[in-house]
Amino acid sequence: MDFFEKSIIELQNQRPIFHSEDDLKLALAFNIKKNNPEFEIRLERPVQLEMINRNGKGIAVRAPIDIIVMDTSGDSYPIELKYKTRKANILHNNENYILAEHGAQDAGRYSFRKDIYRIENYKSSNLNYKYGYVLILTNDNAYFEKNVFKKDNIDKHFSFHNGVILNRSDLSWNYSKLDKSRFIFNENKVWCNIKSKEHWTCSKENFYKLDLLKDYEITWKDFSVIEKTTFKYCLIKIG
Template sequence: MDFCDKAVFELQKERPIFHSEDDLKLALALKIKEQNPKFEIRLERPIELEMIIRTGGTKIVRAPIDIIVIDENGGIYPIELKYKTKKACIPYNEEKYILAEHGATDTGRFSFRKDIFRIENFKSKNLNYKCGYVLILTNDKSYFEKNVFEKDNLDKHFSFHDGMLLNRSDLSWNYNKLDKTKFILKDDNILYDINSKMHWTCNSEYFYKLDLLKDYQITWNDFSKFEKTNFKYCLIKIEI
């Protein structure tokens, strides 16, 4: 069990629920530091990455990595995390946890793949990179139970349900699912509606092409259980 696995394992005992993604981020960083006093921790460290646009070309994007861990030898371990919740009000340990309804699981699935892409590409700019991690913690069973690939959803190629093999090739959004009388794919490979307005998947970050360097086997594990909601997590270790 490496340091990130160990930190998540210990958090299960001490913090089975979090108020927000920032709450989870801080708790994980503190636990890693507690278990590894010689490690240095950085939060929200900005980096510049070259993102690939589906129509061709690239774009330099400046964005933060959630957690950077630096070991005593200068080795670097970037961590990206997501905390996706269904609406709930859960009392625990004399605190009330009022969880937001995040929804938008289609963009959540895309963003999970994007986090893996970002960590893989972080390596190319950091000679001291050792390995990286992508962690998602959620009580939304749509992520771990729902096989949107079999349902032929718009986001079918971004499904990362339990047992899924996440393919290294980005097959894009499943535009075959859309009503052909309402949307048309024009010569610029951008999808427009009948009013010549771009489909939301063709805007900004959702139009990046996210080919990965390898396939990833997806496994979900129990994190915590409450009366009306269960939390599961998926932790991907990125070794290239």
């Protein structure tokens, strides 16, 4: 068991629920530092990444990595986090947790793959890279239970339900679901409506082509159960 997996297990007992993604980020960073006082830790450290849009155009982006851990030998461990919640109001240890309704699971599935891509990209451009991690913690069963591939949703190729193999090849958004009477594929290889407004999957960070270096087997594990609300997590270790 490595330092990050140890911190996740310890937090299951110490902090079974969080107010927000920032709350989770701080709790993990604090726990890592407590157990490894010799480590250096940086939050939201920006790095330059080269991304490729689906129309083939490259773009340099400034992307903050949620947590970067550095050990005494100079090796670095970048960590990307996601905390996706369903609406809930939970009292735990005399502290009230009012969780937001994040929704937008289609964009959430895509952003999980994007986090993996970003860690792989960081790995390729940093000689002192040791391991990287992508963690998602959620009480939204749409992520760990629903196989959207079977439902032929627009995000079918980004499903990361329990037991699936996340394919290294980015098969793109499922544009067969678009209403072709409302959207056209223009000369720039972008889907737009009749007013030339880009479909949301063709704009900004949703338009990156995210081919990965390998396939990833997705496994969800129990994190906590509080007032009949179940939290599960998925951890990807990128070596």
